[in-house]
Amino acid sequence: MTVFAPLDWIWMGALLLLMVGCGVLFYRLGKRSEADFFLAGRGLPWWLPAASVYATHTATDTPMWVTGVIYRYGFSGIWYTFFSAWCAISAFVSTRIFRRSLAYTQAEWQSLRFSGLGSELLRGWMSGWQVFMNMFIMGWVGMAMGKLCNYAFGWPLWIGLILFSSVCAIYVLAAGYWGVVMADFQQGIIAFAAIIVVSVWGVAAAGGPGAIVDKLSAMGESWRLNPFHFTGWFTGDFPVVWFLTMMFIALLGGFGMGTSIDWYSEAQRIQSARTVRDASYSIWWGTAIVIVRNSIWAVAVLGFFVLFPNITEAAEYELGWFRLGFETLPAGLLGFFFAAILAIHLSTISTHLNLGAVYATRDLYHHYINPDASQKKLIWVGRISTLILLIGSFIFGLMMKEITKWLIFALWIMAAGVWLPNILQVIWWRFNAWGYLSAWIANLGLSWVVVWILPAFGVIPELPDYLQFWALMLLTSLIYFPVTFLTRPERMDRLVKYYAMCRPIGFWGPVRKEARRLNLL
Template sequence: MDLRLLDYILIFGFFALVLFIGIYVSKKSGKNTSEYFLSGRSMPWWLLGFSMVATTFSTDTPNLVTDFVRTDGVSGNWGWWAFLLTGLLTVFVYAKLWRKSNVTTDMEFYELRYGGKPAAFLRGFRSLYLGVIFNVMAMSGVTLAAIKIGQVMLGLTPIQTVLIAGSVTMVFSALGGFRGVVYTDFVLFFVAMGGSIGAAVYLVNLPEVGGLSEIMQNDLVQSKMSFFPEFSDTEALMSVLIIPLAVQWWSSWYPGGEPGGGGYIAQRMLAAKNENHAVGATFFFNVMHYALRPWPWILVALASLVVFPDLESIKSAFPNIEESKLGQDLAYSAMLTKLPSGLLGLVLASLGAAYMSTISTHLNWGSSYVVNDFYKQQINKNASERELVNVGRITTVILMVLSALFALALTNAVQLFDIIIMFGAGTGLIFILRWFWWRINAWSEISAMFVSGIVSILFNFGSLGTILFGSEETMGLLPAWSKFPMVVLITTLAWLLTMFLTPSESTDVLKQFYRKTTPGGPGWKTIKKEINDQDDVTKTEKWSVPQGILAMVLGCIFVYGCLFATGNWIYGNYTLASGLTILVVVSAVALALVWRRISNLV
């Protein structure tokens, strides 16, 4: 590629700025674990909101969206659009509960909600299971995208890309801690959004593309434009739309879309000044994540169908690409090679921003689990704050190295997305109900975690899966789309059976949890009877969950309305776009009224 002086200034100037921020805040971040992992719980909603948005804008996200669009059309994005439901449930129901719990990580929650050895095991095991194994998988997907960008746009080998991008990110993450991550995320967001919007505007208007009007007339593009799959295609309808909306959003664990909140989203809620700031941050994130960001990526993906209609055309244009890395997601990087100097530097800087924001968050979040929930609990309970911070920094380096090695073995972003979704299938309902049903115990979560993993392995990597659901060459006993619901069903039945066959948590543990978080509702009726009548908790409590669910529904109408109104304005469907815009305004007003009512209940 023809990188010029201006491009190099933008790219290296950006990396220098990020390193400066990490070094600048390193002294304060290294004081103790509260500062290193939560910035002393002093963060405002807007800064945390920008951080959440920047974190989920990773280098693999445009590639993943491009893969969805080129494979299943725009409707393929329901695989992640469906997580808006759990996102807004977190906003209006769980955000204030997380902040009231006052834990350092969501893993610490286990020994607040449950008791005894099962709770300690669950906390320690899941800290490594999620903080290391799942975290490494998520980071490797981001690193894989960076490798593809490096190959297509810069001619770098995978190892060169990993060494350059990974080392810079690792250094500022290890030094700056959570404060460094959040501060740089604020800068990274604007760089990343500027690059993606600028790229979309330029690429859509390339001479060989011809602008929006020409794109909409292209036969390949027209077949991919619909927001919903063909209702006559049962396989596509079930796998692309029905399963994500009916089952996936509440049943599956996914980084950034955990049912009931969790992971790095919970980390940011726990770092907020108070409950209102936690709610404001998560709502801001969901609006920006689902309503604002998708269309620049979608437009580039649609334009890529005109320039690179199939994989063969990508391969012929970039003959040096390794066969193992060739996939539909590569089309996004291929399109970016057509950018002019200046804009090219901005876009490369924006992709670097996206990569660093996501990886730095995952590194800090994963190391917080290892330090707070494994090392401090299982290795050295008397470790000093300095020792814990140092362990966190060492863990950051190890996680970066592991994710880089795993990335070298992957092929495409969808491959990893499907694996993570399937391995978390069936566990989400526990994460939603454990706040509001006293009977759920630690054994329920342990059984769900293991059953989900074992069944997923059997269905995806064994002969049983081929017999039941078929393969590319053979038909199975059941339709392929039923694989995910079957994992959910088996996992749910397993944890419910386990829950009723094992003792409930002790009354003392349940009382302590209730007094601290006051979740309310009929699911705690049994425990509330055990609490002394003089306790102010039972006298002042007002249950806001029904109003919260109403707010969630209105919020979904608002955000999906924004998403599809924007799409129809772009498509030129002005009558439908106008109607959706009116719906957006009405839902926003109704949401504001309901949220005011909820605030009065809290």
């Protein structure tokens, strides 16, 4: 158990006050309008949403995840953390297209891109799913905080889960996205500083960079220094074909919208940037910092491996980076370290509180229930939604042990079978709402069949992750392509309007021709 010195408590209290205070300060800006409460008035310079992209994607469970894959696979484990690289292409393709649409959310974008009943069904489904997903993510991240507080201070799990998320809700309720993004900026700085301090401290504890290389070599483990060390083309824990599949998913996913679960929070940051250029740079640089952070962590984890090379339990070695902090930092710095963990936690929770609330407010309440709602009312609905999301996240968090396996499965199915449709909706004019909806429904059914049912009955062996991805992608396409061609294209007037506004990339020939004919280009 960790014991704080008075200086540690001062550090922690001061930084927590700074984080919450910084968010609450923007109360007046947040309450001006719906666009302010959810998009900071679409007026942010690129570095603010970039800091938010970075801060949001540094969650309490991220160091555990990164530590786990690096401890197990050495530097090549870094490719497991490379999924955020969808932003490499997205920054210059889908980010530009989405920013031009001016849609608050992905669900709203789909109602601009598609039309008619299919579009409405899609918007309802997407917004409901996102409200659920944001609650679930907060429950997951909150429980990681509960476990960490249990490890560090011996607190029962529920205290860590509820206490800090509730503190975070203060500034999200008060200032909405203004509070989120402004707090994210300083939380990002605090977290990055702590990551560097703890990692350097950990590397020093292992004897320094040179000693880590020498010790790995003496242990016969120098393969861990090779970022391209794989277990074979098709065999072992980490074959080349899995690496190539991850690269394929991550990089080409940037042509689409929704190919990564992170897209939905990035979409809000894209829309809050003041220009198309600011949106592109915010996504590119925010992710670049995420990638640099992962590499800094990877080095510290190698140091941890040199210090503790024989841990076999994943649950134990996943705490490696936290152990470096709690066990090697001197009194005083320990409080700073814990405050940085709080910064990491608050930035993630605040984002998902506000993001879930924008789907509940803009897409469900404003669009379906009360289209004539005043700005004041919309902000209050945003606040009430925030509170409901917070309470829902506690319930999910407390159930997490029982449902984690099922919900990881839910996350996976969201990625595999709809990966290609998420790209097609951006790059191909003929892809319609019915094709997209059928892909979702087919994916829900087929993923059960491929991942659980057929292996359980011994019809097929349990497939490795990369084969599951390709199988689901292929099988769902056998459904949504026929559905697309058997149903009508979207209304041409809607497509033309969308094309003139967003200028999408890809196969838009007939729409472009019509837009030219109407003199809209």
